[in-house]
Amino acid sequence: MAARTRLPLLFSKNLPPFKNQKLAHTEAAVKEPTYPPIVPSLTAKSKSARGRQVEDHVKKICASPVDEKLSLITRIQRKKFVVYPQTFARNADRWYQHFTKTAYIPGLPERFALDPEKRTGVEKEESSLPAGAQTTVPGVEIDAFADIRSLVTRMILQEHWHMKKRKPFLYREQEQMVGPFLRNLVTGLTYSLAKYNPLLPLSSLDIDPQVNFYWRRGQRIIPKGHRRGRQEPTRFQIDDQPHSQIRITQQLPQFTSLEASYAAEVPEVAFAPNLMPLFRRQYDNNIFTGAKLPDPACYGHTQFHLVPDRYHRDRMARQQQSDQVEVFLRANGLASLFAWTGAQAMYQGFWNHEDVTRPFVSQAVITDGQFFSFFCYQLNTVALSVETDANNPRKNLLWGTESLRLYESVQDGAVVGLNDDVVKLLVQFLVNQP
Amino acid sequence: MPFISVYVSIYLLVPLRSRGRLSTHGGAMASHLQARRHFAVSRCLTAKVPPERKPRERVEIPGLEMVTYGERMHYVPGLSKPVHPQWERDYKDPRHYRSPPAHEMPLYKEKPCYVYNQRTSALEGVRQALWLTKTKLICGLPPQLLSLAESPANQIPDQDERVQNAIKHARFWDTTEERPGKEKYSNTLLLNLLHLCATLQSSHPAIGRRILAEKYSLAATWKRGEDLFQIRGQNGLLQNCMDPLPEVSGKQEVGDTADHVLETFYPVSPTIDLQKVNVYKEMNCSGFRGDYPYPHAHTLYFLEGADPRCKLRPEQFRAKMFMFTFGNALVRAHNLYGPQRVLDRPVTVQAVGTNGRIFQFMVFQLNTTDLSGDDGIKNQVWLDEDVELYDFAKVRPLIKKKQVKVPAGLAGYKPETFSKFLALYLHGAV
Numbered sequence: 001m002a003a004r005t006r007l008p009l010l011f012s013k014n015l016p017p018f019k020n021q022k023l024a025h026t027e028a029a030v031k032e033p034t035y036p037p038i039v040p041s042l043t044a045k046s047k048s049a050r051g052r053q054v055e056d057h058v059k060k061i062c063a064s065p066v067d068e069k070l071s072l073i074t075r076i077q078r079k080k081f082v083v084y085p086q087t088f089a090r091n092a093d094r095w096y097q098h099f100t101k102t103a104y105i106p107g108l109p110e111r112f113a114l115d116p117e118k119r120t121g122v123e124k125e126e127s128s129l130p131a132g133a134q135t136t137v138p139g140v141e142i143d144a145f146a147d148i149r150s151l152v153t154r155m156i157l158q159e160h161w162h163m164k165k166r167k168p169f170l171y172r173e174q175e176q177m178v179g180p181f182l183r184n185l186v187t188g189l190t191y192s193l194a195k196y197n198p199l200l201p202l203s204s205l206d207i208d209p210q211v212n213f214y215w216r217r218g219q220r221i222i223p224k225g226h227r228r229g230r231q232e233p234t235r236f237q238i239d240d241q242p243h244s245q246i247r248i249t250q251q252l253p254q255f256t257s258l259e260a261s262y263a264a265e266v267p268e269v270a271f272a273p274n275l276m277p278l279f280r281r282q283y284d285n286n287i288f289t290g291a292k293l294p295d296p297a298c299y300g301h302t303q304f305h306l307v308p309d310r311y312h313r314d315r316m317a318r319q320q321q322s323d324q325v326e327v328f329l330r331a332n333g334l335a336s337l338f339a340w341t342g343a344q345a346m347y348q349g350f351w352n353h354e355d356v357t358r359p360f361v362s363q364a365v366i367t368d369g370q371f372f373s374f375f376c377y378q379l380n381t382v383a384l385s386v387e388t389d390a391n392n393p394r395k396n397l398l399w400g401t402e403s404l405r406l407y408e409s410v411q412d413g414a415v416v417g418l419n420d421d422v423v424k425l426l427v428q429f430l431v432n433q434p
Numbered sequence: 435m436p437f438i439s440v441y442v443s444i445y446l447l448v449p450l451r452s453r454g455r456l457s458t459h460g461g462a463m464a465s466h467l468q469a470r471r472h473f474a475v476s477r478c479l480t481a482k483v484p485p486e487r488k489p490r491e492r493v494e495i496p497g498l499e500m501v502t503y504g505e506r507m508h509y510v511p512g513l514s515k516p517v518h519p520q521w522e523r524d525y526k527d528p529r530h531y532r533s534p535p536a537h538e539m540p541l542y543k544e545k546p547c548y549v550y551n552q553r554t555s556a557l558e559g560v561r562q563a564l565w566l567t568k569t570k571l572i573c574g575l576p577p578q579l580l581s582l583a584e585s586p587a588n589q590i591p592d593q594d595e596r597v598q599n600a601i602k603h604a605r606f607w608d609t610t611e612e613r614p615g616k617e618k619y620s621n622t623l624l625l626n627l628l629h630l631c632a633t634l635q636s637s638h639p640a641i642g643r644r645i646l647a648e649k650y651s652l653a654a655t656w657k658r659g660e661d662l663f664q665i666r667g668q669n670g671l672l673q674n675c676m677d678p679l680p681e682v683s684g685k686q687e688v689g690d691t692a693d694h695v696l697e698t699f700y701p702v703s704p705t706i707d708l709q710k711v712n713v714y715k716e717m718n719c720s721g722f723r724g725d726y727p728y729p730h731a732h733t734l735y736f737l738e739g740a741d742p743r744c745k746l747r748p749e750q751f752r753a754k755m756f757m758f759t760f761g762n763a764l765v766r767a768h769n770l771y772g773p774q775r776v777l778d779r780p781v782t783v784q785a786v787g788t789n790g791r792i793f794q795f796m797v798f799q800l801n802t803t804d805l806s807g808d809d810g811i812k813n814q815v816w817l818d819e820d821v822e823l824y825d826f827a828k829v830r831p832l833i834k835k836k837q838v839k840v841p842a843g844l845a846g847y848k849p850e851t852f853s854k855f856l857a858l859y860l861h862g863a864v
Contacts, residue, residue: 151642154727157727158722158726162722162723163647163722164719164721164723165649180649184646187632187646188645191632191635191641191642192642194633194635194636195635200633201633201636202596204626204629205625205626206608206622207622207625210609210610212610284610286610288610291603291607291608292606292607294602295602295603296599413724
């Protein structure tokens with residue numbers, strides 16, 4: 001006999017479990033707010049109104065297309081620090097690292113490690129050669145490398161031996177002797193290696209281009225004037241003129257992941273930037289990679305720089321400033337590459353409040369004719385101003401070498417002591433492709 | 435009023451200082467180069483400087499000794515001005531060097547030489563250049579080059595689009611300002627086009643046997659009739675090659691040029707506008723010494739805006755291109771075969787000149803270095819002049835009466851011009 005049991009009170013709660021599940025996937029009825037959201041005023045003379053104006057401006061910039069974004073960011077001219085990549089200030093590389101949030105890693109990334117044991121299938125049959133034989137860049141045959149080597153020799157000889165030139169004018173030696181050699185070197189190597197790197201035939205080679213970048217980092221309290229006591233962001237501008245650069249249509253692959261840069265260390269400089277010495281001026285804020293926005297070759301590959309004529313390493317050695325020799329080159333590589341990669345990122349629409357989603361990578365070679373230094377830069381963040389940098393663990397990375405000698409001297413129509421490693425590094429830099 | 439005299443003397447100093455050249459004759463002529471002071475302070479103060487007064491002529495009567503105020507060490511009215519011997523510094527100071535007059539220089543020669551340099555603007559243009567170099571002009575490029583231009587194997591992938599991008603980069607995208615200047619864009623355009631051509635090195639490996647040279651000094655000498663001519667100067671971008679260019683016209687055509695009569699332009703002398711010098715050195719130098727690994731000249735590239743001080747009209751620009759091409763060919767023929775003879779293997783050199791939009795193409799073949807007479811085998815030049823690459827490249831559209839006449843951006847692109855440029859580049863490498 002089915003006794004009519006009393007259903008427990010608890011069960012009743014679970015009894016209509018399925019009844020509510022029908023409603024579980026529907027959302028609660030959206031209730032229209034009867035009043036608009038309460039936001040600070042837009043035009044009041046208050047800090048919250050100023051905050052709202054700034055927010056609206058940021059939203060407006062985020063919503064506009066790239067060329068309007070650039071013009072909105074660089075519209076207002078204010079006094080800014082002009083950062084010169086080639087500077088004689090002492091310990092300039094630490095200062096520049098602080099301004100651009102870059103960590104320096106000595107040496108080059110693993111991609112450029114010259115390992116004789118690392119061979120690809122092309123040279124497997126060469127491994128039977130004795131250990132004293134020439135090694136070469138993976139992917140480039142030994143014959144082609146020998147051709148490149150003799151091409152470099154001929155270029156050095158053309159400028160220093162074969163061409164009838166007067167003695168170089170005072171402080172114009174770089175322009176008259178080394179400039180043409182570097183131009184021939186860049187063009188010759190680019191075209192010889194065009195068959196190994198499919199990006200190079202589609203690339204754009206600029207001679208004497210302009211590279212500009214404008215950013216904000218840090219803030220200071222205005223000491224005097226009607227705005228005294230308020231915070232003002234510190235603005236920087238780099239105007240650089242490399243000797244030549246190669247721009248490509250696709251982006252170079254990253255050297256390390258974004259997360260790997262969290263552990264890197266960036267030196268902090270507690271002093272104000274004008275103590276470096278660095279001077280402020282007010283003029284047009286430019287962000288420029290070397291060509292305007294519509295150019296299809298908007299990513300950078302390699303830049304080549306010449307040191308200025310007043311930079312003499314032997315004079316620095318006499319004045320016991322040999323360490324500053326490398327500091328100068330590092331600062332130059334850092335500032336130039338930061339400006340270039342930053343401008344490339346801006347051209348893609350990333351800016352201070354919209355940080356980069358993929359790292360931007362470029363390379364540079366700095367030379368004075370005999371000594372070559374190689375630099376690789378990875379831009380991981382472009383959010384450097386005070387509001388966006390507070391919780392930003394990303395840092396930019398710079399890899400660099402010391403200066404390596406390409407050749408010892410030119411005597412009697414022959415180049416003495418050509419260094420193969422430097423030629424190999426040049427070839428590897430130019431062959432770098434995604 | 436002393437300040438007025440100072441003001442006037444400064445006014446006098448400024449225009450005179452611009453005469454930078456020192457006169458070759460010291461002493462007497464130097465006085466007119468010093469600042470001419472205007473000492474009048476009370477009357478006759480005019481803004482215009484009064485003309486120079488000639489110094490009194492000194493009369494030398496033989497046998498009569500002039501009494502001078504030299505010993506008295508001050509001016510005495512009535513006595514004559516002492517004449518001192520010319521003082522020479524006993525050490526060499528490069529800042530105060532007076533060059534000797536022309537007839538005392540070691541390289542002085544009685545016979546004058548007519549020099550064509552990079553700033554010469556020849557009156558008769560190409561006709562004068564043809565007469566000076568004993569050349570026959572053929573309009574249009576040779577047929578081999580035209581067929582080279584049309585063959586599809588010698589074309590860059592996506593050629594039209596890439597050339598248009600190159601033009602847009604040079605004309606619009608190369609600067610932070612609105613548009614780059616003419617000098618800058620013509621230079622950038624030439625370099626971009628050369629870059630496009632040179633990327634064919636992977637399919638045409640012979641391009642790797644070339645190198646570019648700039649700022650080299652050319653010197654070539656030749657005799658024409660009674661006169662001596664020279665070409666000197668730094669002219670343009672030169673592309674040197676390890677292998678010589680193949681000859682463009684065969685022996686039959688070369689022999690036919692002997693019947694051609696050179697065009698004269700009487701009463702204008704062919705030496706007009708050339709710099710006549712008496713101090714010269716007869717030299718033939720290509721700008722390179724030693725056993726240069728790239729001894730043969732391939733192409734010369736000229737830019738109209740390269741020298742801001744010297745603006746040449748199109749005809750004169752073509753004449754300049756032609757003369758320097760001839761000079762390069764002549765020097766190399768001298769070095770290979772020696773002077774004054776008919777060449778068995780003609781020397782070919784090409785030239786391209788541009789002003790950023792309009793191109794001039796030239797192929798020159800040197801058949802003979804025997805240029806003294808007007809008859810005999812002549813040299814040949816194929817000239818394609820005023821070839822436009824595009825019609826307009828405007829940043830802002832041209833609007834007349836509310837109608838767009840010329841749109842913004844690149845308009846009227848002509849692909850044949852770049853094919854000719856590429857054909858000249860690939861000549862010898864195919």
